[in-house]
Amino acid sequence: MHSPSSDLRPLVELRAVTKSYAEGDSVREVLSGTSLTLHRGEFVVLLGRSGSGKSTLLNLISGIDQATQGEILVEGRDLGRMKEKERTLLRRERVGFIFQAFNLLPTLTVEENVRLPLELLGRTGAEAGARAHELLKRVGLEGRAKSFPDRLSGGEQQRVAVARALAHAPPLLLADEPTGNLDEETGKHVLDLLEGLTRQGDACALIVTHEPGMAARADRVLTMEGGRLVERPGGARNKGSS
């Protein structure tokens, strides 16, 4: 759980965020004054019906997309006041993103995929290799470092994607339906892994999922409804802070 020595500043703050898209002559408002605060050490689940704005929210927090109104702060830095280049750098350094469709690069080996976030930050050589191997071991794929992604099963590919997202030890992990393409058992394994690694690293994970069991193990459960977030405690909060 969240250790008292860790950074107590909010990791992410959304202040009355609105996001609209132009659609022909009309405007579609997807987020309508959404506010949210996330801290390190929190394992948070995001629910909501299809089209309710879950992916939009992740894209805004990661700086891939920009809010129409309101403020989004990551570690106290206002994304709206940053240049595109600065947002890209912040995303590379501070965010790990896991997609439903894995999004591994097919021309790179498993190990090269996991090393990629480190290479983009200029961390090459032996240190990057050692980190990739350590992570591949933790996700149970140490024997597959030299394989190409298309030789792996869906569950294995998603485990590589988890390892890649964690390579640079980002404080913020965003996952958009990371088990959507996996069978129930494999999906559970990937979520176990994600939860374990997140809690060990004192990161915050915000996970969009339709897995029914996830709310029980989350610290917080957010539901996107009518452009806003409705919150209830997750099952992990009732178990104490062991």
Ligand SMILES: Nc1ncnc2c1ncn2[C@@H]1O[C@H](COP(=O)(O)OP(=O)(O)OP(=O)(O)O)[C@@H](O)[C@H]1O
């Ligand atoms: N670039 C865009 N241009 C126009 N409309 C968009 C754009 N991106 C998203 N939308 C609209 O915003 C709404 C929310 O989309 P979003 O992908 O965030 O929903 P979601 O909750 O993640 O859905 P799902 O569970 O189906 O993935 C949808 O109505 C979608 O059509």
